[in-house]
Amino acid sequence: MATQTKLKKPNSHFSLCTFLFFTVLFTIPALFLLRTSSCSSSTASVSSSSDTNEPPWSGDLRTAQFAWNRLAFSLTNPPPKTLKLAVFSRKWPTGPNPGGMERHAFTLYTALARRGHRVHVFTSPLDPSHETNKxxxxxxxxxxxxxxxxxxxxxxxxxxxxxxxLYQEENQKEPFDAVHSESVALPHWIAREVPNLAVSWHGIALESLQSSIYQDLIRKPDEPRSQGFNASLYSAVLPKILDEIRFFHNYAHHIAISDSCGEMLRDVYQIPEKRVHVILNGVDENGFKSDKKIRSLFRSKLGLAENSSAIVLGVAGRLVKDKGHPILYEAFAKLIETHSNVYLVVAGSGPWEQRYKDLGEKVTILGSLNPSELKGFYNGIDLFVNPTLRPQGLDLTLMEAMLSGKPVMASRYASIKRSIVVNDEFGFMFAPNVEALTAVMEVAVVEGAERLAERGRKCKEYAAEMFTASKMALAYERLFLCIKDQRFCIYP
Structure with missing residues (x-):
């Protein structure tokens, strides 16, 4: 008689294997695509001002697979056509510390309105208590x-x-030339009926999956994994990736805010190349500048003399786990054991505030800062650190620091490596863990303030070419003109 084998119930080992299978299934192909194409895409992109060997790029802008910020659009010339633009944004900045997506919408559409375009923003109710709502x-x-x-x-x-x-009422008066949605402010079942719509993606689910992995990897050996970790991947993240791949096709045009996101949309989400456009975020170039007087004043408040050789590191943003504060806290605690002349300035508030205070006088907590206060912060530091565990979107703080003439130290993610720290001179990159961050901090401190300042000057030059609000607005303007009339799709 043949031996009968009993079926075993799924166990934890099986669940772990299944989890690893899906993780590899979705992340490795995407990362492979990004890695293998990084060389080819960089050579296909427009050369920087320092590279005069290659001729300027020309052709159909819809075929460009590099950031449109690299192209030369004139700020002094008026737009060839004044457009009526509709913007869907979940929120419009009203308080002193708006989120990144809100800041993006405000900066972009204020600039376009001042270019002469008629901009209509459709958003949620504003908070009447704030001064900015007058x-x-x-x-x-x-x-x-x-x-x-x-x-x-x-x-x-x-x-x-x-x-x-509200949009339909306004559109009936005079049709909009182009419609813009900040991420999924306008859902896909409505967006598919709007052929002149473009959507800016400030983060996609595939990047969110990678964020979950990086955050789990920093767990201590004796620290249990969150009970909801596996469940969230199975019931939320993985299905969301599949849903996005299916419904993203309902949007006529896709704007990726980093080169790597653009590549994911083309290669993983399978969006036709002519419908994916890379336009990097920009920040107000008038609000972030180098200022020696502001630097001296800021450092004097830290108790540092004018000629002090101290190295001041700075970090800005919410003091939460996914921003990388667990690894920065540990790395800096190790750094000050061997270096006495190094300081950390923290601009932001959140759960990790008290932990930083435990490090003593080497750390200064400033709390949340408004834009004018941030100007002093960036000028006063020697090196900006961004230890984020979220490879989603493209952090505006890196651009602000570079425009302020500061080198940056950032997690080695494709979005940052290919769109911001594109040159080793601009700063330092590290794997998002304590050991790697500690090691690269050691290198930076040994280099000294003079070398860091030299790096900062090169950062400022590059940021002025790529990350300004003007550059961003002109690129969006050209895209909207292209959507309105295909004649404007041909560059130059």
Whole structure:
């Protein structure tokens, strides 16, 4: 008689194998694509101002697979056509510390409105308590976006259906030339009916999966994995990736805010190449500049003399785990054991604030800063550190630091490596773990303030070419012109 084998119930080993299988299935192909194409894409992109050997790029902009920020668009010449633009943004910045997506929308559309375009922003109810919500004087209304905030909700609570109704009313008066959605502010089942719509992706689910992996990898050997970790991957992250790959095709045009995101959209999400456009974020070039007086004042408040050789590291943002504060805390604690002349300035607030205070006088906590205060922060430091565990989007703080003439130290993610720290002179990159961050900090401190300042000057030159609000606005303007009339798709 043949021996019967009992079927065993799935065990934890099986679950782990399944988890690893899906992790490899979705992350390795994407990372392989990014790694293997990085060389070819960099040579295909437009050469920088320092490279005069290659002729300027020309052709159909819809075929460009590099960041449009690299192209030469004129800021002094008026736009060839004034456009009526619709913007869907879940929130419009009203408080002193808006989120990155809100800042992006505000910076971009303020710049486009001042270029003469008629900008209509459809957003959630504004908070009437904030000073920034005062009515714009009639004389200035033509220089600023017109805000349409829907009702039937509390401030900041987004209801896309209400915003869509407001849009339809305005569109009936005079059709919009182009429509823009900040991520999924406008859902795909509505977006598929709008052929002149472009969506900017400030983070996609495949990048979110990688974030989960990096955050789990910093667990201590005796620290248990979160109970909801596996469940969230199976029930949320993996299905979301598959859903995105399917419904992203409903958007007519896709704007990736990093080179690596653009590549993911083309190669993994399978969006046709002519519908994917890379436009890097930009920040207000007038708000972030080098200023020796501001630097001296800031450092004097830290107790540092004018001629001090101390190295001041700076970090900015929410003090939470996914921003990398667990690894920065440990790395800096090790660094000050062997270096007495190094300091850390933390701009932000959150759960890790008290932990940093435990490190003593070597750490200064500034709390959340407004834009004018951030200017002093960037000028006062010698090196900006971004230890993020989230390879999603493209952090504006790196651009602000570079525009302020500071070198950067950042996690080695494809988005940062290929779009920001594109030259070793611009700073340092590290694997997102304590050992790698500690080692690269050691290198930076040994280099000294003079060498770091030299790196900072080169960062400033590059950032002025790539990461300004003007550069970003001109690139978006050309895309919207291209959507309106294909004649504008041909560059130059």
């Amino acid at each position: 009515t714009t004087p009639v004389s200035d209304q033509t220089l600023n976006p017109k805000i349409h905030s829907h009702g039937d909700a509390e401030p900041g609570k987004w209801r896309y259906n209400k915003a869509w109704e």
